[in-house]
Amino acid sequence: MASIKDENHWKRLVDECFRREAGPQTAVPDPAQDLIETGVLDSMGWVSFLRALESASGLSELGVLLTERTPSLESVFQVFKEAQTERLSPEPCFSYAAQSEARTSVYISSSCAVVGSRKIPSEEVDRAFGMPPGRLRLRAGIESLAYATENENELTLGARAAQQALHTAVCGAQELDWIIATSETHRGYPSLAAQLHSQLLARENCGALDVGGACLGLVNGLAVAQGLIASGQSRTIAVITSDVHSRTFKPGMVAGEFGGLFGDGASAFLLSAKNGTTPEQAYSLGEFFFGCAGQYAGAIRVADAPNGNLDVHFDGEALSRAAITRLEKVVREIELRSGIARSSVQGLATHQPNPRLVTLLAKQCGLPEDKFPLVARSFGNLGSSTCGVALDAILQSARRHQANQWGPIFTASLGPGLLFGGGWLVPA
Amino acid sequence: MTKLLITEITRMGPAFCVIGLQREEGKIRSVRPVTASANSWMHFPYQRGDVLQCDLAPFSGAKPHVEDRVSTHGFQKQSTVPESEVVAYLRKAEFAGTLPELFGCVLHENKSGSGLFAMPREATRSVCGTQTINLRLELCANEVRATLALSSGEVLRDLPVVDRDWRDFIEAALAEERGANRVARLERFLNSQFHYKVLSCPHHFIRLGLTRPYHDLCWLMLDTLIPLPKHEWLEEF
Numbered sequence: 001m002a003s004i005k006d007e008n009h010w011k012r013l014v015d016e017c018f019r020r021e022a023g024p025q026t027a028v029p030d031p032a033q034d035l036i037e038t039g040v041l042d043s044m045g046w047v048s049f050l051r052a053l054e055s056a057s058g059l060s061e062l063g064v065l066l067t068e069r070t071p072s073l074e075s076v077f078q079v080f081k082e083a084q085t086e087r088l089s090p091e092p093c094f095s096y097a098a099q100s101e102a103r104t105s106v107y108i109s110s111s112c113a114v115v116g117s118r119k120i121p122s123e124e125v126d127r128a129f130g131m132p133p134g135r136l137r138l139r140a141g142i143e144s145l146a147y148a149t150e151n152e153n154e155l156t157l158g159a160r161a162a163q164q165a166l167h168t169a170v171c172g173a174q175e176l177d178w179i180i181a182t183s184e185t186h187r188g189y190p191s192l193a194a195q196l197h198s199q200l201l202a203r204e205n206c207g208a209l210d211v212g213g214a215c216l217g218l219v220n221g222l223a224v225a226q227g228l229i230a231s232g233q234s235r236t237i238a239v240i241t242s243d244v245h246s247r248t249f250k251p252g253m254v255a256g257e258f259g260g261l262f263g264d265g266a267s268a269f270l271l272s273a274k275n276g277t278t279p280e281q282a283y284s285l286g287e288f289f290f291g292c293a294g295q296y297a298g299a300i301r302v303a304d305a306p307n308g309n310l311d312v313h314f315d316g317e318a319l320s321r322a323a324i325t326r327l328e329k330v331v332r333e334i335e336l337r338s339g340i341a342r343s344s345v346q347g348l349a350t351h352q353p354n355p356r357l358v359t360l361l362a363k364q365c366g367l368p369e370d371k372f373p374l375v376a377r378s379f380g381n382l383g384s385s386t387c388g389v390a391l392d393a394i395l396q397s398a399r400r401h402q403a404n405q406w407g408p409i410f411t412a413s414l415g416p417g418l419l420f421g422g423g424w425l426v427p428a
Numbered sequence: 429m430t431k432l433l434i435t436e437i438t439r440m441g442p443a444f445c446v447i448g449l450q451r452e453e454g455k456i457r458s459v460r461p462v463t464a465s466a467n468s469w470m471h472f473p474y475q476r477g478d479v480l481q482c483d484l485a486p487f488s489g490a491k492p493h494v495e496d497r498v499s500t501h502g503f504q505k506q507s508t509v510p511e512s513e514v515v516a517y518l519r520k521a522e523f524a525g526t527l528p529e530l531f532g533c534v535l536h537e538n539k540s541g542s543g544l545f546a547m548p549r550e551a552t553r554s555v556c557g558t559q560t561i562n563l564r565l566e567l568c569a570n571e572v573r574a575t576l577a578l579s580s581g582e583v584l585r586d587l588p589v590v591d592r593d594w595r596d597f598i599e600a601a602l603a604e605e606r607g608a609n610r611v612a613r614l615e616r617f618l619n620s621q622f623h624y625k626v627l628s629c630p631h632h633f634i635r636l637g638l639t640r641p642y643h644d645l646c647w648l649m650l651d652t653l654i655p656l657p658k659h660e661w662l663e664e665f
Contacts, residue, residue, distance in 0.1 A: 020540040044588065044647055047568050048541025051586060063568030067611045068602065071569060294583025295537065295544065298526055318534070325537060 009339075010080050013056050014073060016336055021049040031074040046071050055289075056336040059083055105274040106229045107282045107428045109236075110169035112161045113392035115146035115379045116246065116264035129256025136260050141355030145263040146379035147246040154186040157266035158242030159199040165238065165268040166200075173200040177234035178207040180225055182217030184383040185243045196240055215351045216290075216415035217241055217384030218267065218391070219423060223288040225271045235273045242266035243383035248310070258314045261354055263380025267388025274428065281403045283395065286338055288423035296322040296418035320360075322418055323353050328364045330412040330422035338408070338424045342367060346398050346407035349391035351414050352376035373397075387413045403427060432459065433509060434478045435518055436555070436635060436651045438590040443468035445590075447495065447555055447637075447651070448480070449517050456520045458555050459484060461499040467640060476593070476656065477514050479506045492531060492551030492638055492646060515631040515654055522556045526580040530556045531638060535648065542586035545645040546638055554638040555651060563626060563634070563653070565589060565598075565618050567611065572598050574650040576634065587636070588649045597657035601665075617665040629655045 015028050022041060035041045041049060047063070053076065054062045062079060069075040121144050122136040136142045148157065158181065166173055179202060181193035190198075193208035202208075213220040221239040228234040245262035253259070274284065299319040305311040327350055335342055342348075348371050352358050355377040362369040373393035375386050382389055391411060398406045412422035432448035435458070439445075445468050450459045461484060463469065474480060480503040489496025509517075524530045532552030535544045563576040572589040589595065600606075601614045626632055637651035 017541075042642075043571050044543060044642075045541075047571050047573060047586060047588075048538055048543055050569055051542035052540060063571075064566070064611070064615060066569035067567045068570065292583075293537070294577065294581070295527060295535070295585070297581045297583065298528075318528075321534070321536075325539060329539060 010057070010077065012339065013053060013336065014076060017049055017052040017056060018073070020052060020332075021045050029073065031077065032072055034070050034072055036071045041071075050076075052336075055333060105284070106226045106271055107274050107284045108269050108395065108425070109171065109272045109279070109282060110165045110270045111268065111392045111395050112164035112168065113267040113385070113389040114157055114161045114164070114265065115382070115389065116148035116152055116157070116244070118147040118149055120145045120147050122260075125260045126256065129251045129260050131256040131260065135256075139356070140261060141359065141377060142261065142380055143377050144379070145246075145260075146265055146382075148244045148264040152244070152264070153247075154183050154192055154242040154244050154266070155195045155199060157244065157264065158183075158192065158196055158240045158268070161242070161266040161268035162196065162200055162238050162240050165270045169270045171236065171270060173202045174206075175236050176200070176202045176206045176238050178209060178225065178228055178237040180209050180211055180221045180237060180239045181242070182211045182213065182221050182240070182384045183242050184214040184217065185245055185248050192242065193240075196238075200238075213384070213419055213421075214415040215353075215381075215383050215386060216413045216419045216421050218387040219288060219411055219413050219421040220290070222269070222271070222285060222411075223290070223421070223423070226285050226288065229271060229273050237271045239269045239271060240266065241268075241383075241385040241388040243385045245380075245383060253309050254312045255314070257316060258312055261376075261381045263382055265379055265382040265385040265389050267385050267392050269388070269391070280428070281399065282428040283398075283406075283409065283425040284428040286408075286424035286426055288421060289333065289337065290419070290421040293322070293326055293418045293420060296326075297416075299418065300416045302416070320353070320357055323351075323357055323414055324360055324364055326414055326418060326420050327351070327361050327412050330420055331365055331410060334410050334412065334422050334424050340408045340410075340424060340426075342410065344407050345371065346409050347371050347373060347390075347394035349373070349387050349394055349409060349411040351412070352386050352390065353381055353414075387411060429481050430459075430484045431506070432461065432480050432482055432484075432503075433514065433517060434474055434476050434480060435514060435521075436637070437472060437474075437476060437592040438637070438649075438651050439592055439595050440468045440590070443470050444472045444592060445469075446472055447635075449521055450484075456517055458495050458521055458553075459497045460489075460493065460495040460555075461503075462489070462496050464498055464500075467493075467496070474503065474505060475508070476652075477509045477511060479509060480504060481506055491548055492533075492546065492554040493640065494553055495555060511654060511656065512631040515633045518557050518633055518635065518654075522553060524556050524558055525578060527578065527582045527584075530558065530636060544584060544587070544648045546648070548641045548644065548646050551638055551646060554646070555635055556637075557633060557635045560632070560634055563623075565594070565622060565653075567598075567615065567618070574653070576650075584636075584648065588647070589653070590637070590649045590651060591653050591656075593656045594653055597659075597661070600659075600662060606662075613665045617661075621661070621664060625661070626653070626655060631655070 123133040197208040225237040249259035301313040436447035484497035533550035635652040638646035
């Protein structure tokens with residue numbers, strides 16, 4: 001979040017949120033004008049405008065603080081000023097400016113993505129699930145899927161990605177302060193993070209932490225790592241995703257319309273505190289934000305069935321609608337918070353439930369489809385690793401250009417619940 | 429003559445919207461008495477739980493407000509039913525446990541801000557009861573909003589609270605004569621005692637409604653929250 005001291009920043013947020021509510025052509029009213037009494041906004045619109053502002057500014061009590069005040073832009077600015085005075089008081093609290101500074105001091109020193117070694121045409125998967133050949137290609141846009149071989153699993157794929165990332169950064173595993181792992185398919189103990197810790201031969205006092213969130217896992221993991229580094233307690237962290245769906249969503253266990261969408265893959269990102277030795281060609285983490293849109297909680301549920309199978313409730317239509325609406329909303333939120341226009345980005349590392357939805361999302365966002373790396377089309381939905389493989393692809397493609405030509409990167413994802421989260425990266 | 433058990437009295441600008449339960453062919457269903465010239469009543473001196481005699485013309489409103497009936501004469505109060513009994517009848521009327529079942533259609537989220545809406549042509553009714561596993565009221569810039577979790581686990585956020593009694597209660601809580609820190613005191617009440625009083629009530633129940641189409645969208649709102657607030661609660665904060 002930007003400093004509350006930055007009045008221009010607040011004015012931009014207010015203007016943008018107001019226009020989103022009232023329409024892009026609507027002139028921003030006089031600050032003193034009573035927006036409800038003069039009919040500029042109705043009460044629904046006023047609250048909706050404030051909710052958007054709360055979310056964009058991080059001032060979650062804006063609505064409460066405006067109670068018993070005139071519904072005007074002047075009141076909004078007044079509350080911002082009062083909040084600033086309160087927050088900048090000498091009480092022992094984190095100032096937003098300091099937090100923002102800390103956030104930008106974390107960068108990605110290297111990354112790597114791997115997928116299951118077996119490449120399976122989608123028609124073969126159709127047949128295995130008892131669906132007419134061509135169904136996955138026609139309805140979901142999936143051309144092939146990456147499946148793990150017999151010797152591959154979450155640990156081997158995750159470890160391979162992590163070792164490659166360490167190798168690229170010329171960083172020994174003993175330099176890691178934390179290993180943060182996320183997977184939507186790994187079950188059992190020791191947990192994936194603990195197993196990766198042993199496999200990579202990290203220091204004994206390197207922490208191992210498993211983060212949930214299913215397809216949102218990578219964004220969760222990056223935010224946790226950023227916080228650990230910003231707190232000053234860690235310098236180098238590996239964030240690793242790994243998902244092997246082909247052993248969980250098998251024919252006979254789940255319906256093909258659901259199980260057939262998923263492939264296997266992993267990704268790893270090495271995060272470090274920014275210092276004098278930070279390479280010129282690197283991306284810094286911006287801000288992350290999260291939430292849970294519970295109205296979509298019923299769209300997807302996966303639970304263990306008593307017979308050992310998986311009890312999957314999957315309302316594809318509702319989920320597609322929710323995914324598009326929410327991902328676009330997250331992209332808008334990133335724009336609003338960062339002040340970065342979506343048109344200027346290097347790429348978007350988003351969740352990709354299936355390629356058709358990526359096409360729709362690109363259309364909805366008014367962006368060319370090539371801003372979204374083709375992950376789901378060739379490999380299937382990789383769960384928490386979809387975002388990771390996409391982010392790695394964007395980072396690799398940026399490295400083929402001069403650093404001064406790099407653009408920012410947006411990342412946005414969803415998880416059952418419906419969890420959502422997003423953030424941005426900027427050239428360091 | 430129709431016998432109508434009044435279950436909803438909601439604020440609609442300066443006027444009131446009224447819904448009652450009617451028994452017809454062994455079924456209990458909601459009907460909304462409207463005047464010949466408007467959807468709302470400028471004056472409605474009755475309470476929820478009142479049983480009123482009235483004449484309702486068989487007129488069906490435009491979708492999704494299919495419950496509309498024109499009231500051709502005034503109302504005559506016959507009796508009053510206690511709150512717990514009102515809920516027993518409400519449970520036998522329109523009821524749903526999941527989001528799509530509430531109004532028989534998909535509910536959409538507002539892309540630019542808060543709130544949920546239905547498309548008028550898709551919704552099959554405009555009022556429905558449901559069971560909540562949690563519920564919270566909050567103030568947002570002079571407006572009262574509800575966030576609630578259905579028994580299905582689905583969460584609805586930022587629903588405008590239009591229940592007349594709850595709105596009256598909140599206005600009374602914020603009245604100037606109540607002294608200093610009124611907003612903070614009300615906030616504290618809503619975050620603590622309210623939760624206990626409402627959710628521990630054995631006949632806790634809510635009804636959700638859809639607004640009349642506004643810019644071609646019908647927005648979700650909290651029509652009724654039972655238990656209704658008691659005036660003596662104001663003494664507690």
